[in-house]
Amino acid sequence: MRIGELSRRTGVSPRSLRYYEEQGLLTSSRSESGQRHYSDAEVLRVSLIRQLFGAGMSSRVIASVLPCVETPSDPGVVELAFATMTRERDRIDADIVHLMETRDALDVLIKANGRHQAELSRGPEPVTRAS
Template identity: 50%
Template sequence: MRIGELARRTGVSERSLRYYEQQGLLVARRTRGGHREYPEMAVDRVVHIQELFAAGLHSRTIFKLLPCMRDADGGPSAIATPLLVDELVAERARIDRMITDLLRSRDVLDEVIAGATADPAA
């Protein structure tokens, strides 16, 4: 599929897809006319990349992680090294801390909202 179709199917801009390719996160072959062509599994790959960016991972970490992730073909293409596993455990701990902080912030907002909407006559 061409870059425009991949962009439509994933909701990711063509510019982002070119960036992913530049960073080694996504691979496209070139046609004789120089157009990018992506395999069907690129859809799953882009979704994984988006999820990892949304979790706050950097492209360098994603680059190391992607070969270990399962794509539509069913299995990882490489075994994670102990160093990568340590990095991923640290990333997971960072995400857990962020979740805890966000839940605390939500609780504070709930208190403010409840106080602002409380009936003063009651």
């Protein structure tokens, strides 16, 4: 399939697909006229790449773990990919903890804001004069 079809099937822009290829994340063959052609397997690969980018991984990290998918019988590749994936999972776990702490802090602010809004909606307290 050509780049336009891969783009339609994956929801990834042709520009991003070319970037993936420049970074060594995606491969294509070329026609005599220089057009890129991708196999059907590249649809799943692009989906995996998007998921890894979505998890905050850099193209460099993704490039280091993708060979494990392609050559799972190479012990060196598997070992390096395992170490990288473990490190990235630990980073994601730390990000999740940070996000939860931030959400909890926002909950405190939301409650305080709710109390403040309730006070404002009641209007000013009546002023009483001492007799």
